[in-house]
Amino acid sequence: MFEKVLIANRGEIALRVIRSCRERGLRTVAVHSEVDVDALHTRLADEAICIGPADPARSYLHIPAIIAAAEITGADAVHPGYGFLSENPEFAETCAQCGLQFIGPLPEQMRQWGDKVSARTLAKSLGLPTLEGTGLVVDVEDAVTKAESLGFPVLLKASGGGGGRGMHVLNSKEELRAVFETARAESRAAFGNDALYFEKFLERPRHIEFQILGDKHGNVHVLGERECSIQRRHQKILEEAPSVALTEEMRSDMSATIRRAMTEAGYLSAGTLEFLLDESGELTFLEMNPRIQVEHPVTELVMGIDLIDEQVRIADGERLKLPARPLAPRGHAIECRINAEDPETFAPSPGVITELHMAGGTGVRVDSGIYGGGRVPPHYDPLVAKIIVHAPTRAQAIAKMRRALSETIIGGIRTNIPLHQRILDHPAFEEGRLSTHFLDELQG
Amino acid sequence: MKLDLDQLRELIRLLDEANLTEIEVEHDDDRIRVRRDPSPLVGPAAAESVAPAVAASSAATGLTPDSADEDSDYVTSPFVGTFYRAPSPDGDPFVDVGDSIAPGQVLCIVEAMKLMNEIEAEVAGTIVEILVENGKPVEYGDRLFRIETG
Numbered sequence: 001m002f003e004k005v006l007i008a009n010r011g012e013i014a015l016r017v018i019r020s021c022r023e024r025g026l027r028t029v030a031v032h033s034e035v036d037v038d039a040l041h042t043r044l045a046d047e048a049i050c051i052g053p054a055d056p057a058r059s060y061l062h063i064p065a066i067i068a069a070a071e072i073t074g075a076d077a078v079h080p081g082y083g084f085l086s087e088n089p090e091f092a093e094t095c096a097q098c099g100l101q102f103i104g105p106l107p108e109q110m111r112q113w114g115d116k117v118s119a120r121t122l123a124k125s126l127g128l129p130t131l132e133g134t135g136l137v138v139d140v141e142d143a144v145t146k147a148e149s150l151g152f153p154v155l156l157k158a159s160g161g162g163g164g165r166g167m168h169v170l171n172s173k174e175e176l177r178a179v180f181e182t183a184r185a186e187s188r189a190a191f192g193n194d195a196l197y198f199e200k201f202l203e204r205p206r207h208i209e210f211q212i213l214g215d216k217h218g219n220v221h222v223l224g225e226r227e228c229s230i231q232r233r234h235q236k237i238l239e240e241a242p243s244v245a246l247t248e249e250m251r252s253d254m255s256a257t258i259r260r261a262m263t264e265a266g267y268l269s270a271g272t273l274e275f276l277l278d279e280s281g282e283l284t285f286l287e288m289n290p291r292i293q294v295e296h297p298v299t300e301l302v303m304g305i306d307l308i309d310e311q312v313r314i315a316d317g318e319r320l321k322l323p324a325r326p327l328a329p330r331g332h333a334i335e336c337r338i339n340a341e342d343p344e345t346f347a348p349s350p351g352v353i354t355e356l357h358m359a360g361g362t363g364v365r366v367d368s369g370i371y372g373g374g375r376v377p378p379h380y381d382p383l384v385a386k387i388i389v390h391a392p393t394r395a396q397a398i399a400k401m402r403r404a405l406s407e408t409i410i411g412g413i414r415t416n417i418p419l420h421q422r423i424l425d426h427p428a429f430e431e432g433r434l435s436t437h438f439l440d441e442l443q444g
Numbered sequence: 445m446k447l448d449l450d451q452l453r454e455l456i457r458l459l460d461e462a463n464l465t466e467i468e469v470e471h472d473d474d475r476i477r478v479r480r481d482p483s484p485l486v487g488p489a490a491a492e493s494v495a496p497a498v499a500a501s502s503a504a505t506g507l508t509p510d511s512a513d514e515d516s517d518y519v520t521s522p523f524v525g526t527f528y529r530a531p532s533p534d535g536d537p538f539v540d541v542g543d544s545i546a547p548g549q550v551l552c553i554v555e556a557m558k559l560m561n562e563i564e565a566e567v568a569g570t571i572v573e574i575l576v577e578n579g580k581p582v583e584y585g586d587r588l589f590r591i592e593t594g
Contacts, residue, residue: 007592034584034585049524049583050524050583050584050585051524051583052524052584052587057585064523064556064557064559065523065524065556065584067556067557068524068525068556068557069524069583071525071526071556071557072524072525072526072581072582073581098557287446350461351461367540
């Protein structure tokens with residue numbers, strides 16, 4: 001096995017990787033920007049190398065600096081974490097060319113799944129259920145015909161768009177006629193092309209995702225689902241596993257479908273397939289994330305597995321040691337993402353942590369990159385901690401999370417803990433009546 | 445003027461929090477300018493009192509205390525890599541202690557990803573000290589040479 005792992009990331013995920021490596025007896029190298037010289041990942045790794053200034057483009061995203069850091073420290077493997085370079089195929093390729101074992105999927109898999117349109121085509125060809133949609137529309141009459149054949153309400157989307165931009169929800173052909181030319185002009189102005197298409201619009205979907213692991217011997221395992229419906233502007237805030245919306249039958253059917261599909265695709269390492277679940281109970285593929293995800297701990301807790309350690313073992317060529325039958329989730333886990341932001345306005349709140357007390361006790365896990373006296377720099381992701389709880393039932397997990405949040409003290413910055421408390425206290429949340437609009441409705 | 449330390453601390457905190465490089469406050473005839481990195485700060489009125497306070501704030505951000513006012517006398521590494529003093533293993537060093545240097549003159553090589561990056565002088569001066577041994581790894585921002593300018 002490789003002996004020294006460079007972690008090309010910062011914050012809680014860098015610590016998460018350092019921890020698994022240390023337990024396995026691997027040495028670790030942290031890379032950091034100038035403002036992160038005193039960050040926790042810098043302090044807890046066996047070695048730390050300053051790779052550039054605060055600007056991520058010149059540090060955490062700067063491939064030559066990271067490779068050079070691996071060279072001067074003698075690291076022989078790289079874990080990219082999430083975000084930054086984790087889904088960059090050129091980075092994975094460069095690592096391989098420089099004799100560094102990249103701990104993650106293959107570069108061509110990042111390319112295949114990285115583009116949303118090609119990912120859906122691929123998913124469909126692999127037998128995964130995809131959201132009904134149309135090809136590109138030619139003109140307004142063609143648009144009306146296509147929308148009617150799909151059935152209103154429909155979502156008019158710009159082919160070049162993304163992140164929720166360039167989308168229109170349309171309930172009738174009158175609305176479509178009224179908006180079509182404007183949408184086309186908007187698309188041309190915003191994305192440089194006016195190609196538009198339709199997707200079926202789901203009124204109150206849930207966001208459900210399945211965790212997978214694949215090894216170099218052609219084995220793929222599906223490790224159950226997570227529900228991530230509590231979102232703000234497509235950013236997940238609170239996640240749980242399992243989802244109350246899936247029956248055991250739905251779970252095992254979809255797990256079998258995914259296992260077949262991803263075995264055929266030869267998928268390597270950890271990945272997540274995201275789905276929308278409509279009110280009729282139908283799951284449709286949304287996208288695939290070829291990396292470890294922020295919310296992976298809820299799966300770890302209910303499945304009793306260390307996903308980072310599995311990634312490391314897989315990268316080293318070991319076989320997955322999981323039972324042939326899918327593992328069943330044990331108990332219920334919830335994760336709250338604690339962000340350095342104003343809970344009302346969502347404005348970022350960087351600064352110095354003046355005092356810190358993290359929750360503890362049975363069934364509470366905290367993955368965090370902050371410490372008392374440390375700083376939350378303004379240059380990066382506002383995620384400062386993940387509080388994760390595990391209990392026999394969902395109701396007990398909610399009670400445990402309320403307890404854990406009530407004893408958490410983070411002084412000097414503002415956090416979204418009050419928002420989490422409002423979510424957990426909401427009757428609809430307690431009853432498990434969730435959709436991706438939950439937060440809008442809570443605040444509206 | 446009478447210097448209010450609490451006010452000064454507040455300014456430094458603001459500077460830090462808002463990630464600014466400079467704040468200037470003027471009131472009647474008093475003027476305080478708090479500035480960090482790289483050259484010395486302050487309006488003439490408050491020069492003596494402000495400098496130590498700013499050094500303290502630099503320490504809190506993890507910089508060495510003297511970096512705020514002396515950085516201009518050092519050549520630092522613009523890359524992570526390996527430091528070489530000569531163009532080839534048996535070649536003569538680009539520069540030695542006591543040498544006069546001119547802007548654009550090659551001082552050393554930092555190798556990263558098998559690429560030999562020549563590091564050039566930005567100012568004229570004299571090499572006073574060579575701070576890294578030949579063949580040793582350097583990080584971004586590490587000091588390589590101390591230079592007397594002017």
